[in-house]
Amino acid sequence: MIPDTKSNWLGTLRHDVPASLVVFLVAVPLSLGIAMASGAPLAAGLIAAVVGGIVAGSLGGSAVQVSGPAAGLSLVVVDLVQTYGWRATCMITLLAGIVQLLLGVFKAARAALAVSPAVIHGMLAAVGIIIALSQLHVVLGGSSQRSAVANLIELPGQIADLHGHKVAVGVLTITVLALWTRMPKQVRTVPAPLVALLVAALTAWAFGWDVTRVDLSGSVVSWAFPVLPQGDWHMVVASVLLVALLAGCESLLCCVAVEGQHAGRRADLDQELTGQGVANMVSGALGGLPVAGVIVRSTTNVQAGARTRWSAILHGVWVLVFAIGFGWTIKLIPLEALAALLVFIGVQMVNLGHIRKVHGHGEVPVYVVTMLAVILLGLAEGVLAGLALAALLALRRLTWVTVAKRQDHDGRVHVTISGSLTFLGVPRLTRELRTIASGAAVDLDLNIDFMDNAAFEAIHSWRLDHERMGGTVDIDELHDEWYSLAASGARMFPVKSPPKAPDRWWLPWAHRRRPPAAPDTAGAECRLTAGAREFHRRTAPLVRPIFTELARKQQPSHLFITCADSRIVPSLITASGPGDLFTVRNIGNLVPRRGSEPHDDSVVAAIEYATQVLGVHTITVCGHSGCGAMAGVLSAGVQAGSLPGLRRWLRHGDHSLARFIETEGDRLHSGALDVLCRVNVQQQLENLRTYRKVDEQVRAGKLALVGLFFDIGAARVHIVPPLRPPFSALGEERGSQAGDGRTMSA
Template identity: 55%
Template sequence: MTVESQSAVKRFLAPGRDVPASFVVFLVAMPLSLGVAVASGAPVEAGLIAAIVGGVVAGLLGGSPLQVSGPTASLTVIMFSLIETYGWRATCAITMCAGILQIVLGASRVARTALAVSPAVVHGMLAGVGVVLALSQLHIVLGGSPQDSALDNLVDLPRQVLAQHSLATGLGVLTIVVLLVWERTPWRRVPAPLVAVAAATAVAWFGGFDVPRVDLPSSLLVHWGPPSLPDGALPDVVGAVVAVALVAGVESLLCSVAIDRMRPVGVARSDLDRELAGQGAGNFVSGLLGGLPVAGVIVRSTTNVRAGALTRGSTVLHGIWVLVLAMSCGAVLEQIPLAALAALVVTLGLRLIDRSHLRGLRPHRESLIYWVTLGGVVVLGVGEGVLLGMGLVACLALRRLTRVSVRTEQRDGRWHVVVEGSLTFLVVPRLAAVLAGIPAGAPVDLDLDVDFMDNAAFDAIHTWRVSHERLGGRVDIDEIHESWYESAMTGESSPPPRKTAGSSRWWAPWANRGRRRPEALEQASPREILLAGVREYHGSTARLVRPIMAELSMAQTPDHLFITCVDSRVVPNLITASGPGDLFITRNVGNLVPRNGARVSDDSVMASVEYATSVLNIKTITVCGHSMCGAMAGVLGGGTEIEHLPQLSNWLKHANHSLDRFLHEPDPEDARTPLDRLCQVNVMQQLDNLLTYPWLKHRVETGELELVGMYLDLETAQVHILDPEQGRFLTVPDSVEPSEERAPRKGGAPHGTTAFPA
């Protein structure tokens, strides 16, 4: 084999990582595919066909190499309704048409527009589907039959619970218990769905229970027939096609984005347009062969990443394993009790109600959207619930766009009016009422801190100003950022940038301030851009900080030693709102602190600590980690990705204790991914590493020194602080209670100073 062909194989398949990962995903996919098929009212083999096609076709053609596609619980309610209305073969035709629509959308390169759908709507829809799914399948577990609607299922549930139950109910309960308990055992690496279904099957077989079981045909395509045209009104059929295409497409795209955040170092980001087209090809083939619709499934995809997959070869292989088992082990699959699959789907439905998503929506005040969408899906249906949620999103967005703050006060005989927000015609009545309340002839300072002003708002302000000045008053208008009022007065088409002593976006990266840089710098070298930044500093900022720097030039008296990562996205002075002279900063790859007596010697970090505590009399040492840390990704990957970097590999040996702690301590609630969890655990471990130095530990124990752990979530730009008692990171409170306030230190902090109150 040539070097080129070997390289191509490695890009498609990393045998040492992808083969075992594919088998783990296959073990998860098998019972879930069967359960989704049963819950959808489709032939059992339809779930297996979808799993095979999702793995092979969508895996080969899709744009997300680590995403695993297959039948998904989020489409179960839609598919059940379509099969009841049009029949199975017509539903397969709808699946094919949905696939064609996805291919067209992918070719049109509009995939990213699907991400404009509010996550609150998407998660509310999934939670609503989970509720409907759990209610319907719970009736099957209890030995009954589901009703026509979720509300009917809910009303009938007490009667079903009190009714006589068969052996099948016991098998369903056993399945649920195993699912809940297994993930807390030391053997949780073995997929819980496989263990639960295998346990119920074994009990039924050894006990000789006469319960309904899976009825699998001798061949996957034995019941195949050409898809038929749906017999129904054209608008209803088109609506069904669009519903399947959009729900499957949006779920796949959101899954791709989530997997991108977890992907190992070296794996390319997803091509969302290609992914949507690949999902369309998978749905077309699955519908043609008599399978369920496919979509990217977050459970299988995260399992794939956590199992160590590096290429799309793992996804494709998992589909091949499903095909091999379905063709060779049909007799084994036919021993699976239907009650066990129903119980599996009940648990799967309940897990669609993810509380972590709700916690993430609360800070943005979008919980109402989630609950309205969930309720709409349960009461009205999936399509109606999503439309209801999107309508609420539009209403809330309009309300936020029209939210304006108008403050007035009197000082030194003058009226001061401050207007903040977006000035549109919708807020003119309120603004006019405030301005009309100012006495005639009074001098007025009007501060406009607005990001937009339409003609109606300008006309209202200008009319009032002319009238007020005609009656002897004086109005001074100051526009804090962009000059919307001045632009309208001079007839310019767009407001000119405000000339201030420095950019209002001084904290933004150079690329985000391109419109403020000379056009000649657009193609400039990095050195030229750096020098342009220095010139901007000299022209706007240097004169402002010169008095401070002149005072600090004689001596430095920082308050904190700040140990953090070299990552360019972490800016200590920005996230702590500190200035020159406040932080004594040391940075290294992974914000690591070598332990006392470490085999890999390095004195640079402790040299900073020693100087800070012994010479500068610093009383607080902060170790700050961050999410998506490349150093921790290398540690988590076992160092294989950085073997060609000997110095870095040697340095990261200092993180071995962090990795060991990560593997043996329970997951913190606030870590979304294994990488984020390791990043947080690493901060805790570095604080412990500091305490391995006896002289430093003595200072901490006597109260002369305080250690603080911080964590920056890059995605949300939020800083979290370590609570040592709870062993987890908490959000920094918006305000400090009066009793917690501390006076600033001059030349040394008093004992007991709390750097960042929690």
């Protein structure tokens, strides 16, 4: 299909152009502030914003991500500028772009997502703290120190020696930024950073305050080609890789985060990394800061209604027009106001939401160690420390071993070992096994996905010693037979076996790990007998206490009437257990009306016993999709064939068929059978009301009638509403139709 070009341009004008203007208003002050925090020329921030918007926006793989100078990279740039100088830093940025381009070409983008988010969030929090501490000195009228620790030590003296006008501008900027979030939504369409800088500039100009002014000094239009860094080439290579990896990871994580905020075309991460690489090459060549995807600008872009990459591209165009045509206005901005903006941004980078997320996965130590190490040691050292701790924690989780022991009344000990058995778990494993009394009969279940030689030797040696002392050990492996293979001297698997669900009672025989033997003419054990043996061995010890209690008396709370279809397992689809359901099963989940022919006492007897002896609180009728009985009813008994008993029984479904024809007869379609199955559930609830005792209890509020419909293919249970309210008389109007029930997960 040929795209409608006119429609595309109208969509761009309607959605992307307004969004680009909003992002532009956010990008200009942030770009200036990040350049200031990076120790680079202020124009470098605007150059990076232009290149990030136009180049990365055009070539990247995301439709809505906005790239530009990132606060998370400012700490690296500061160190590079102080070590190599600005023009050499630009060359490092260019070389980092080449590395990113190659990584994107070789499809390595997904590998960057292997970095623990706790490391990234901890790094960004540390960078935010460092930025806030350093720029706070500027707000107070002084100058920032070389390290975060030095800034913290010098802070009390800086506070004692306040510079009036400069402090006032900084406090005013932070106040506007803080209060702007409380403004009405219509007012907040104007970005807070822009408003704060405008208020600070106008106030300083109106009152003639003595503040430091921002000056681009014509650097927007001046250009000099980057130079190669001088010094140890090992450190230069490490710097290039650090910039490439940090900018790439931040861009890809930002891309993934923004994907969940829009419904447009999904991002291509390798293409995004390639686009970021080209953008960094261009930015470095033009004298700009390193470029990365920025979450603040990207989120603003989505919230402003952007649909395509044109918003990011146009925002870069607007920054370029502003820098060339209106750059002179920047000198009206007080430097202290930019510093205050950076303090505010730095504090926001310590995101409590990130801490809550990593806490839920037990990764707070990684977050804290990364943050403290970055603050105290440096960015590269902090990231490496965080990655090392994350790897150690992952190794600990992968090699964690659990040993559960239980002893029966007859003295038999059941032991279950779960996890990955490696040499790291041997001390715990041997300690637990040696607590088992000598001479005991032991059932040892190995629920493991890996076993190395050290773990095998530990278990095997214990087994030999235990059997030598008169005990017995029966080993059963729920996954691949690691122990058996090792004991036989066979070659072990090179990797962990994929997790497989152990045998479960609810799995069909054909889906079991080791299905019971099928019956044959030679009289081999049938599956039911083998299943009973499996129950005795695995399940009976677990449920014996429950059945011992139930042996005295049953007290079910529900009478559950459902079809005899083999695919319906009441306890499975209702998450119930022994003693919960008093169950009646027949073909078609039918409840013969009182006095109907052919006469049936089986269902009536169950209803009487359940309501008058057991005192159940609920009677549930559960139908299901594709019911063969209802197919027979729908065919007027033709599908029952030469089964006279079945044809007679299906007469009890005539009322369901009549109601179906009455309500759905003019809308017959391919799904008519399932509609009849739902109508049949409603009709059986009506049939229950023909029994006087049932109707009296329903009227008195002592008994509830519930209809369920199990969609087999979707494995979902739907609630089918009754045809009338429970407290209405038998002759009242029936208003509800089949199929309009609620749904719940099965």
